Amino acid sequence: MKQSHLFTKTRFEAPKDEVSKNAELLIRAGFIHKDMAGVYSYLPLGLRVMNKLSGIIREEMYALGANEVSLAALQNKELWEKTGRWSDDVVDNWFKTEFKNGSEAGLGFSHEEPLTNLLKDHIRSYKDLPVSVFQIQTKFRNEVRAKSGILRGREFLMKDLYSFARDQKEHDEFYEKAKEAYVKIYNRAGIGEKTHLTFASGGVFSKYSHEFQTETEAGEDTIHFDAKKNIAINKEVFTDDVLESLGVDKKNLVEKKAIEVGNIFTLGTRFSEPLGLTYTDEKGEVHPMIMGCYGIGVGRLMGTIVEVLGEEDAMVWPDEVSPFKVHLISIANGDADVEKDAKEAYEKLKQAGIEVLFDDRELRAGEKFADADLIGIPHRIVMSKKTREAGTVEYQDRKKKETKNIGIDEVIETLA
Numbered sequence: 344m345k346q347s348h349l350f351t352k353t354r355f356e357a358p359k360d361e362v363s364k365n366a367e368l369l370i371r372a373g374f375i376h377k378d379m380a381g382v383y384s385y386l387p388l389g390l391r392v393m394n395k396l397s398g399i400i401r402e403e404m405y406a407l408g409a410n411e412v413s414l415a416a417l418q419n420k421e422l423w424e425k426t427g428r429w430s431d432d433v434v435d436n437w438f439k440t441e442f443k444n445g446s447e448a449g450l451g452f453s454h455e456e457p458l459t460n461l462l463k464d465h466i467r468s469y470k471d472l473p474v475s476v477f478q479i480q481t482k483f484r485n486e487v488r489a490k491s492g493i494l495r496g497r498e499f500l501m502k503d504l505y506s507f508a509r510d511q512k513e514h515d516e517f518y519e520k521a522k523e524a525y526v527k528i529y530n531r532a533g534i535g536e537k538t539h540l541t542f543a544s545g546g547v548f549s550k551y552s553h554e555f556q557t558e559t560e561a562g563e564d565t566i567h568f569d570a571k572k573n574i575a576i577n578k579e580v581f582t583d584d585v586l587e588s589l590g591v592d593k594k595n596l597v598e599k600k601a602i603e604v605g606n607i608f609t610l611g612t613r614f615s616e617p618l619g620l621t622y623t624d625e626k627g628e629v630h631p632m633i634m635g636c637y638g639i640g641v642g643r644l645m646g647t648i649v650e651v652l653g654e655e656d657a658m659v660w661p662d663e664v665s666p667f668k669v670h671l672i673s674i675a676n677g678d679a680d681v682e683k684d685a686k687e688a689y690e691k692l693k694q695a696g697i698e699v700l701f702d703d704r705e706l707r708a709g710e711k712f713a714d715a716d717l718i719g720i721p722h723r724i725v726m727s728k729k730t731r732e733a734g735t736v737e738y739q740d741r742k743k744k745e746t747k748n749i750g751i752d753e754v755i756e757t758l759a
């Protein structure tokens with residue numbers, strides 16, 4: 344893409360109404376736009392990051408054998424009454440609305456009820472199980488606090504996966520595989536080292552749930568991390584009994600602030616029972632299915648990457664997440680030969696299948712570099728009169744903080 348075609352502008356002053364680092368940097372870089380507290384729109388560069396993250400998540404979900412769907416956002420009140428979750432006393436972050444005839448509907452904050460209900464039309468026999476279903480879709484939550492930028496939105500993109508099994512053993516097998524898929528996702532998203540499997544409260548059907556918590560000062564949670572065992576315990580379940588049951592020694596624990604970037608939860612028959620999602624076994628006996636749910640906030644993940652990797656006036660996106668792989672910056676200052684060379688390099692990069700943002704604008708070098716630092720593309724090629732005379736380009740690997748003067752073909756070889 345040519346940067347002269349990109350409608351968004353960077354800005355150097357921080358937005359006055361933001362206190363969070365992720366929103367500040369992302370707004371300054373032109374990735375997102377704030378519409379209201381907790382409500383953000385995604386602009387071209389931000390959308391590209393969201394699509395990269397969704398792509399990683401989708402790949403790992405398909406690798407688990409999960410089916411992809413897209414469920415309605417508007418929720419049927421009667422269904423949620425059956426599980427006891429329609430009441431605002433039980434779920435305090437509902438957005439509710441009404442139809443012209445006066446009957447009520449909700450805006451989905453999660454999708455256990457509608458998915459469980461619709462599977463009744465398709466799954467009846469033990470032969471149909473196990474099954475897993477996911478979507479990447481907008482959720483609505485009337486959050487009281489919305490000061491953390493895209494870490495806590497009132498409208499946000501979530502991947503939610505649900506599993507359906509015959510019995511506990513079959514459920515546990517899938518649960519373990521889902522855990523491994525999550526580890527892969529955070530590694531690919533570039534925050535694997537800072538993201539820890541965390542034991543949290545489990546509800547009625549299992550002793551614990553598992554959260555994936557990323558270390559950051561912006562986090563709202565407190566975890567106790569054991570670096571040797573590479574597990575953490577959420578403060579909410581932190582007791583001597585829990586430490587003992589996990590075989591963790593108090594003196595190996597370090598307290599950290601963290602943000603929950605995902606969680607996995609055993610639901611048991613909490614939803615299958617009231618909604619009547621059952622299957623018939625080999626002997627003709629009928630049982631409710633054993634369920635699990637597995638969430639990742641895609642916007643929160645993007646915000647977390649910024650919290651972890653963002654600096655004062657700069658960002659370096661992980662390769663797999665960056666809006667483009669390489670930023671080609673032409674410093675022509677009106678020199679037609681440099682302009683021509685840069686255009687040729689742009690075409691070559693595209694032909695090699697490398698995603699490139701081409702800064703073809705007529706601006707001073709300083710402005711271009713400041714913009715490029717904010718936008719945060721990890722690989723950079725600079726072409727100027729000087730590099731032209733040397734017959735090379737300047738190639739920067741911003742993550743490794745390395746700069747080399749080499750030929751464009753060599754850069755393409757490195758990047759492809």
Ligand code: ATP
Pocket residue numbers: 453484486493494495496497499501603604605606638639640641642643
């Ligand atoms: P939290 O404890 O942070 O309020 P939660 O436990 O309510 O989150 P879930 O209902 O399990 O979250 O949602 C699944 C995932 O969706 C979370 O792990 C988180 O990554 C993300 N998420 C939850 N709420 C929000 C939000 N308001 N904005 C962005 N992402 C969110």
Ligand code: MG
Pocket residue numbers: 603
């Ligand atoms: Mg939580």
